[in-house]
């Protein structure tokens with residue numbers, strides 16, 4: 001199998017600011033027959049481990065620190081021996097879920113590699129301060145976490161979020177990518193840079 005991105009959907013809850021909501025999360029595996037990176041191991045570590053199979057897990061990457069996206073990171077790490085990485089500006093969210101576990105730090109421009117693929121870390125704050133996207137230039141794919149969805153920016157109405165900041169991140173870090181880039185978000189269906197860029201000014205006007 002040539003290097004690619006696989007997706008599985010897991011179901012559970014997201015809690016923040018005293019509220020709890022039912023959510024389906026997209027969990028991505030980047031890699032080939034021999035090794036993968038696991039992106040946002042949410043809700044169901046058994047389903048994730050079954051999809052990984054006997055492949056080596058080179059790393060576990062959290063696009064941000066919300067409890068749905070990071071919930072199974074430690075379970076998958078313990079069962080595979082893989083290191084966990086998160087942008088340090090989301091450690092205050094991480095520590096609520098996994099106190100005493102210290103992830104490695106992701107940084108803007110960092111380049112990861114798996115199965116011969118380049119995976120570039122883009123810091124895209126706004127949904128949360130330490131939000132990141134992962135750009136795979138060879139596959140023309142962006143894994144966008146909760147920064148950009150089919151239909152617009154991620155939610156910015158709760159703690160640690162900021163609408164103007166997410167607009168700046170999307171405009172500067174995502175809409176500057178090749179227009180055909182496929183966007184794979186943390187929830188829901190895929191989109192493209194070109195499709196979303198057409199609506200940028202409508203988001204600015206609607207203010208969310």
Ligand SMILES: [Fe+2]
Nearest residue numbers: 064066127146
């Ligand atoms: Fe989120």
